[in-house]
Amino acid sequence: MLPAIQIEQVHKYFGKLHALRGIDLTIEQGEFFALLGPNGAGKSTLINLLAGLLRPTSGKLSVLGHDVVSDYRAARKALGVVPQELVFDPFFNVREMLRFQAGYFGCGKENHPWIDEVLEGLGLADKAGTNMRALSGGMKRRALIAQALAHKPQVLVLDEPTAGVDVELRQMLWEFIKRLNREGTTIILTTHYLEEAETLCSRVGMLKQGELVALDSTRNLLERYSRKSLRLRLDPPSLPAELQPLLRSQENDVYTLALQETAALEGVLAKLRTAGVRVEDLQLVEADLEDVFVELVRQ
Amino acid sequence: MIGLWTLLKKEILRFWKVSFQTIAAPVITALLYLLIFSHVLEERVQVYPGISYTAFLIPGLVMMSMLQNSFANSSSSLIQSKVMGNIVFLLLTPLSYWEFFIAFLVAAVIRGLVVGLGVYLVSIFYALPPLHHPLIMLLFAISGCAMMGAMGIIAGIWADKFDQMAAFQNFIIMPLSFLSGVFYSIHSLPPFWQQVSHLNPFFYVIDGFRYGFFGLSDVSPWLSLAVVATSFCVLSWVTLIMLRSGYKLRG
Numbered sequence: 110m111l112p113a114i115q116i117e118q119v120h121k122y123f124g125k126l127h128a129l130r131g132i133d134l135t136i137e138q139g140e141f142f143a144l145l146g147p148n149g150a151g152k153s154t155l156i157n158l159l160a161g162l163l164r165p166t167s168g169k170l171s172v173l174g175h176d177v178v179s180d181y182r183a184a185r186k187a188l189g190v191v192p193q194e195l196v197f198d199p200f201f202n203v204r205e206m207l208r209f210q211a212g213y214f215g216c217g218k219e220n221h222p223w224i225d226e227v228l229e230g231l232g233l234a235d236k237a238g239t240n241m242r243a244l245s246g247g248m249k250r251r252a253l254i255a256q257a258l259a260h261k262p263q264v265l266v267l268d269e270p271t272a273g274v275d276v277e278l279r280q281m282l283w284e285f286i287k288r289l290n291r292e293g294t295t296i297i298l299t300t301h302y303l304e305e306a307e308t309l310c311s312r313v314g315m316l317k318q319g320e321l322v323a324l325d326s327t328r329n330l331l332e333r334y335s336r337k338s339l340r341l342r343l344d345p346p347s348l349p350a351e352l353q354p355l356l357r358s359q360e361n362d363v364y365t366l367a368l369q370e371t372a373a374l375e376g377v378l379a380k381l382r383t384a385g386v387r388v389e390d391l392q393l394v395e396a397d398l399e400d401v402f403v404e405l406v407r408q
Numbered sequence: 409m410i411g412l413w414t415l416l417k418k419e420i421l422r423f424w425k426v427s428f429q430t431i432a433a434p435v436i437t438a439l440l441y442l443l444i445f446s447h448v449l450e451e452r453v454q455v456y457p458g459i460s461y462t463a464f465l466i467p468g469l470v471m472m473s474m475l476q477n478s479f480a481n482s483s484s485s486l487i488q489s490k491v492m493g494n495i496v497f498l499l500l501t502p503l504s505y506w507e508f509f510i511a512f513l514v515a516a517v518i519r520g521l522v523v524g525l526g527v528y529l530v531s532i533f534y535a536l537p538p539l540h541h542p543l544i545m546l547l548f549a550i551s552g553c554a555m556m557g558a559m560g561i562i563a564g565i566w567a568d569k570f571d572q573m574a575a576f577q578n579f580i581i582m583p584l585s586f587l588s589g590v591f592y593s594i595h596s597l598p599p600f601w602q603q604v605s606h607l608n609p610f611f612y613v614i615d616g617f618r619y620g621f622f623g624l625s626d627v628s629p630w631l632s633l634a635v636v637a638t639s640f641c642v643l644s645w646v647t648l649i650m651l652r653s654g655y656k657l658r659g
Contacts, residue, residue, distance in 0.1 A: 197494055200426070
């Protein structure tokens with residue numbers, strides 16, 4: 110089976126700025142993939158290269174086997190992109206806009222039921238006749254997603270789709286996107302809400318300064334990079350010397366230690382007991398993708 | 409073909425939905441020119457023997473409105489969607505640069521022709537110019553609008569903000585259209601300015617268009633047609649190169 114996305118040795122320069130430094134990435138069909146990274150890491154640049162909004166300085170990108178430069182028509186037909194900015198055409202209502210968008214991709218009247226389904230799925234059905242200008246921010250965001258879906262793409266790229274979106278809409282949106290994924294659509298997501306990536310995505314790629322610094326399944330990344338954190342309130346507030354290497358941070362009498370595994374807890378407590386330090390409060394915190402992210406960005 | 413047709417339909421609906429601004433307003437403006445100039449000059453000027461000044465003025469005003477509005481259609485559509493950011497919805501599609509070009513150009517021609525027809529219909533209440541060569545008239549109408557539609561695409565792609573677009577319109581389009589013989593025959597100008605007028609492609613569009621009505625012109629209609637066709641081809645070539653390279657549209 111052809112990969113949904115294949116990126117080979119892609120470099121992109123903006124003048125002297127080396128924005129992407131040799132990215133290699135393959136995303137299989139049906140995946141729910143998260144592309145993470147701090148601001149300016151190159152996430153949007155990579156997406157814009159896939160979408161044909163930018164051209165690579167060197168390297169190859171393809172969507173379902175279609176090169177995004179030489180075979181751009183087929184590549185773009187397979188791809189739906191939700192842009193990060195809240196942009197809209199002020200002349201038309203939601204339904205008109207979706208029909209136009211699908212039409213640009215060569216879809217005719219036979220596609221109208223699908224557009225109704227998208228409107229329904231995103232809670233836009235009662236706003237279908239409303240002009241884009243008159244929609245609230247959240248509704249505009251939904252319309253933007255609907256627009257990317259109008260031609261029923263096999264690969265959907267969402268660039269920060271939930272920025273500034275309330276909890277209710279976020280849940281509704283993810284239910285719909287998860288359904289699309291179950292039905293076979295490949296989903297690629299960039300987000301700042303790491304918990305979203307953790308719960309939704311099976312695989313994660315992390316970009317830092319134009320390089321892919323991590324690429325693995327979400328579970329592997331969590332296991333490999335992050336440790337559990339042990340928060341202790343000590344009396345007297347002093348940490349025995351042999352526990353100092355585990356210390357992550359200290360705030361007054363609260364010490365946060367890094368643990369490789371839960372079993373190590375036993376040893377820590379024994380050392381404290383020997384040193385005559387009493388544990389007043391204890392909290393074991395599971396690592397999340399945010400820890401992995403912070404750790405990788407710090408490296 | 410569905411993609412091209414959809415974009416064309418959208419571009420037509422875009423101006424049709426705001427037709428007070430895009431059709432009625434230029435018709436009223438042309439009517440005001442007609443009322444004022446014919447009132448002041450009707451008794452004093454006769455350019456062609458046996459043809460009243462008002463009748464002489466009408467084809468010029470019709471063509472000037474067509475040129476300005478076909479330019480305005482493609483240029484304003486592009487600059488608006490660039491400034492608003494919604495041009496991205498077009499750039500994400502599989503539409504080729506040819507389809508992009510044809511849709512914007514044809515929509516501009518249609519807007520120009522609709523405005524021209526509007527100006528013609530309201531002005532014939534004041535004077536009815538004869539129509540000696542309707543096909544030649546139509547040929548100049550379409551080629552003039554197409555030339556300006558292409559120029560509008562170039563301006564729309566080049567300009568990054570409304571300010572630059574206003575400069576293009578006020579410093580290039582307006583002087584070229586006012587100094588093209590809309591209100592006078594260039595034979596009434598001093599020799600130096602007659603020479604300068606011959607460098608203005610708008611002069612040939614208007615002169616050839618007027619020939620369609622009166623069978624009379626300042627220069628041969630075939631020369632005019634050659635100049636207009638060449639201008640259109642050069643502008644289209646530049647437009648297609650810009651679109652194909654993704655100039656200012658794709659980084």
